[in-house]
């Protein structure tokens with residue numbers, strides 16, 4: 030099969046984490062850009078990326094790149110793309126347009142002209158002027174940045190954070206993809222004790238358990254490309270079977286989640302059950318100040334309230350001071366806290382060893398990292 034350029038899109042700030050995951054899966058030609066990673070693959074690569082990558086939002090095929098200063102150039106560029114390699118005669122192909130700092134800026138025109146060019150190309154190939162657009166979805170994104178057009182075809186369908194284990198919505202949980210990225214940044218490994226004392230619906234711990242058990246994040250969901258008639262039909266079932274067999278049933282995991290909200294804990298337990306990791310995580314209703322441990326060299330990764338809403342700031346600052354009192358005596362523990370508050374360290378009472386800017390949705394946040402003491406030899 031001929032090589033294909035793939036694009037994994039990510040939240041701002043975690044591109045390098047996704048790039049490392051892509052490298053670890055064996056891909057080459059990796060280029061990291063703002064909120065996306067470009068790499069080389071093939072049909073199997075699309076399947077493996079969708080099934081196994083934990084941090085990207087979606088996997089696209091980069092169908093073409095070209096410069097366009099006029100709508101004629103856009104039309105010609107889109108019609109030169111070999112759409113018939115992927116899109117069948119009955120496929121639905123909605124087109125989305127994006128434009129930043131470019132001559133062509135009218136999104137509705139970019140959308141309409143790109144669609145027209147696709148219809149012309151596919152019409153000539155399938156010898157038809159009319160498309161039913163009844164089966165399969167081929168979502169196309171035409172993105173123009175400084176007059177450079179990237180034409181992308183979405184292989185994932187629903188965004189990859191939708192793993193299929195979240196039973197019902199509750200407040201604003203951390204996205205599965207971002208939770209996985211925080212764990213990867215922390216360099217937590219399955220043998221290490223991991224606690225989230227403000228765990229909400231448990232996403233960080235569930236993602237850690239799935240990593241610890243080597244459960245492919247896409248194992249329990251379908252992808253758009255899976256339903257494409259021109260996509261090699263054997264690949265998804267074969268790789269899903271392999272992923273199922275690759276689950277590590279032996280790994281010893283030490284994961285604990287606490288929250289003061291009994292409803293959140295109930296949902297966390299339901300989600301863990303759905304994800305197949307209920308046995309791996311101890312969830313319990315407990316307030317932060319009650320947390321203590323005699324164990325050493327554990328990890329805390331947590332996503333406390335940010336205090337963004339009016340009137341909450343003082344309350345959240347008090348919570349951060351309390352976090353400092355509870356966490357700081359744990360000298361051997363590594364602590365990782367995601368919050369949008371720029372003055373977090375002042376309340377927590379310690380300067381972070383490292384700090385990383387990330388985006389949690391539209392919110393600019395910081396991942397404050399406090400490294401614990403290194404284990405002494407023999408510990």
Ligand SMILES: C[S@@+](CC[C@H](N)C(=O)[O-])C[C@H]1O[C@@H](n2cnc3c(N)ncnc32)[C@H](O)[C@@H]1O
Nearest residue numbers: 202203227229230232288289290316317332334
């Ligand atoms: C931003 S949410 C965590 C969301 C979580 N990461 C998820 O994916 O669902 C913060 C959580 O902190 C909890 N919380 C706030 N103050 C607390 C305290 N003093 N003790 C225990 N939990 C607390 C809230 O109940 C809430 O569930």
